Amino acid sequence: xxxxxxxxxxxxxxIVGGGTAGWITAAAFSRVLVxxxxxxxxxxxxxxxxxxxxxxxxxxxxxxxxxxxxxxADFVKETQATFKLGIEFNGWSNPESRYFHPxxxxxxxxxxxxxxxxxxxxxxxxxxxxxxxxxxxxxAAYQGKFAPTSQDPESxxxxxxxxxxxxxSRYARFLRSYSEQRGVRxxxxxxxxxxxxxxxxxxxxxxxxxxxxxxxxxxxxCTGFAALLISKTLNVEYEDWxxxxxxxxxxxxxxxxxxxxxxxxxxxxxxxxGWRWRIPLQHRTGNGFVYSxxxxxxxxAVSTLLAGLDGEPLSEPRKLKFRTGKRQQSWSHNCVAVGxxxxxxxxxESTSIHLIQTAVIRLxxxxxxxxxxxxxxxxxxxxxxxxxxxxxDFIILHYHLxxxxxxxxxYCREMSIPDSLxxxxxxxxxxxxxxxxxxxxxxxxxxxxxxxxxxxxxxYYDPMAESKPEKQLLGIMQELKAAYQRASEAMPxxxxxxxxxxxxxxxx
Numbered sequence: 073x074x075x076x077x078x079x080x081x082x083x084x085x086x087i088v089g090g091g092t093a094g095w096i097t098a099a100a101f102s103r104v105l106v107x108x109x110x111x112x113x114x115x116x117x118x119x120x121x122x123x124x125x126x127x128x129x130x131x132x133x134x135x136x137x138x139x140x141x142x143x144x145a146d147f148v149k150e151t152q153a154t155f156k157l158g159i160e161f162n163g164w165s166n167p168e169s170r171y172f173h174p175x176x177x178x179x180x181x182x183x184x185x186x187x188x189x190x191x192x193x194x195x196x197x198x199x200x201x202x203x204x205x206x207x208x209x210x211x212a213a214y215q216g217k218f219a220p221t222s223q224d225p226e227s228x229x230x231x232x233x234x235x236x237x238x239x240x241s242r243y244a245r246f247l248r249s250y251s252e253q254r255g256v257r258x259x260x261x262x263x264x265x266x267x268x269x270x271x272x273x274x275x276x277x278x279x280x281x282x283x284x285x286x287x288x289x290x291x292x293x294c295t296g297f298a299a300l301l302i303s304k305t306l307n308v309e310y311e312d313w314x315x316x317x318x319x320x321x322x323x324x325x326x327x328x329x330x331x332x333x334x335x336x337x338x339x340x341x342x343x344x345x346g347w348r349w350r351i352p353l354q355h356r357t358g359n360g361f362v363y364s365x366x367x368x369x370x371x372x373a374v375s376t377l378l379a380g381l382d383g384e385p386l387s388e389p390r391k392l393k394f395r396t397g398k399r400q401q402s403w404s405h406n407c408v409a410v411g412x413x414x415x416x417x418x419x420x421e422s423t424s425i426h427l428i429q430t431a432v433i434r435l436x437x438x439x440x441x442x443x444x445x446x447x448x449x450x451x452x453x454x455x456x457x458x459x460x461x462x463x464x465d466f467i468i469l470h471y472h473l474x475x476x477x478x479x480x481x482x483y484c485r486e487m488s489i490p491d492s493l494x495x496x497x498x499x500x501x502x503x504x505x506x507x508x509x510x511x512x513x514x515x516x517x518x519x520x521x522x523x524x525x526x527x528x529x530x531x532y533y534d535p536m537a538e539s540k541p542e543k544q545l546l547g548i549m550q551e552l553k554a555a556y557q558r559a560s561e562a563m564p565x566x567x568x569x570x571x572x573x574x575x576x577x578x579x580x
Contacts, residue, residue: 080441082289082406083111088263088278088301089294090116092240093411093428095247096136097292100432102254103140105439112255115278115286117262127351127358128156128338128422129235130513131175136429140250144220148574150246151238152354155218155336155566157209159421161525163342166475171525172337173421174209175233177517179552185536188520189504190545192533197542200549203524207517208232211556213337217563228559235422237338237351237358259286263295266305274406274444275301289442293409297416302399302409309400310415316468316490317396318483319346319418323373324360324390328383329353336566338422341380344368344478348380349419354576357383362418367480394418396464402456403449408435415460420467423513430459455511462512465493466522473497473526497528504530 085101087094094114101112137147147153158174165171179187187206194200204210208231212218222229252258261280267287269276277287293301302308314320329352339350343361345368351358361377368376374389398415402408410431417423438452471484472493499505500523506516540548564572 080443081110082440082442083109084288085110085112085290085292086278086286086288087112087114087292087294089296089411089413090114090244090248090258091294091296091411092244092425093296093413094292094294095244095251096425096428097294097410097432098251098256099140099247100136100429100436102251102256104436106255111257113257113259113286113288114251115259115261115263115280118260119262127240127353128159128237128349128419130422130426131233131235132426132513133235133429136433139433142250145574147246148236148238148570149576151236151242152356152576153236153238153574154334154352154354154570156235156237156338157213157218157232157336159338159340160213161340161342161470161522163476164340164347164470164474165525165527167342169525169527171521172204172207172210172213173518173521173525174204174207174213175235176207176209176231177233178203178520179206180231182548183539185534185539186504186506186516186520188516189534189537190540191549192504192530193537194545194549196533198546200546201553203520205553206549206556208556208559209234212560212563213335215560215563216333216336216566217560218336218566218569219563228555234336237353239353239355259284263300266301268305272405273306275305289406290440291407293407293413294411296412297394299399299409299413301407302402302404302413306404306407308404308409310395311397311400312395313397313464314395315487316464317418317471318364318366318480319362319396320394321365321370321373322360322362322392322394322418323370323377324358324392325377325381325388326356326358326386327381328386329356330382332382333565333567334570340420342474342476342481343376345372345376345480347420348377350380350382354570356386357381360419362420364480367478367483398457398460401449401453402431403452406440406444408452410435414456417460417463417467420470421463421514423463426513427460427463431456458509458511459513461490461492462509462514465490465496466514466518468493469497469519469522470526473523473528475527497523500528501530503532503534505534 098114221232263278265279267277275291277285279285334352341348346363348361363373394416402414411428474481506519
């Protein structure tokens, strides 16, 4: 007979901070933990503002919503969302360049050889079109079309990948309602002190301005750049990546929706001292300018932002200062940092909300007991570090490979880059190979899109791409290109799809 031991579960989970990070965490916990008897409390203060400018996402958000059981049409209505098939990059390689990073694969799987290798071989034989002609997301995006992913693996629409643009403040409210309906307790108040165990440093509770003390077993730091628990209390150091990602500032403003149809993609525009974004929602357009204060003044940044608007501004531009990097450990003692408290990578590839969601999913898969095993904490931190480093490299790629003449771009082109990224570039330059790593968010199609878009053209293609006879290969290319055009033409316009299925009845 074996001795049965108590599983020693934590019982009281306290999320400190609301906003997008806090309510994403609360929503997941309300779905998974509350039904098991855990108590989940979220503390936030209406007096403390949130960043709230993260309005673009990437496809894994759909998996997160499926886990929560969220109806897509309801979510799109409540957040005034639109659909996103990818990101357009204007002026990044050089001032005249333009390319598209699609969500979805290029072509279709022919055998074990990556499709772009066959395309490169076919292109060496004849003009078979641009690689983007073989991405249904790219073709549909530029035709202003949209259709959801088909669950039929034989359908051409099964290759569609998409995400959303939405109002971040409405998203937080949407998830707050979801969470509270499922048992999360919200406490209004400002944290003024953190109580620690004198022997081991573990957090035992937080004291509010009202003098109330909220005690807990496990604490999630969603306090944004303030990092009240992970930094100010537990003294976890910040690893600064400003030398690799020199942008340290942003200005953001919403403007009236232009009269043109809503584009089903994000636009970015490289400029002298940084880059602008344009994010279309149902009721307005989000705009921002990310820049380095070493190369551009705040006044010039605001002027650049306002000059690029395609509608009347709805408010004064909001300024944001940041330092790119990450916590050396996201999990320390009985506290996990989620969101901006864990680190910040600029919004170029719309990864901020994704990193919140992966942190929460990873945490649920490694949820601790009261013993807080060091091996478990170490594994969590290692996975987070690997994931963030891969995203960092992918963002650096956009900056480093450029032929622009301005000081910021010259600095980025000439700076030393991580060995991990240098290896990826060298591998692609030789024969177009991309090796997918376990915790790399961006898969082959993404690396191919940005490598080629930033001007890296492999010297040769994979020898295995010779396996198909020339006539057969060219026939496949011609057939696929035509199929993507037909499929896109058959889709509804993006605006029509929203109007038919998920348009917000009255903008709030």
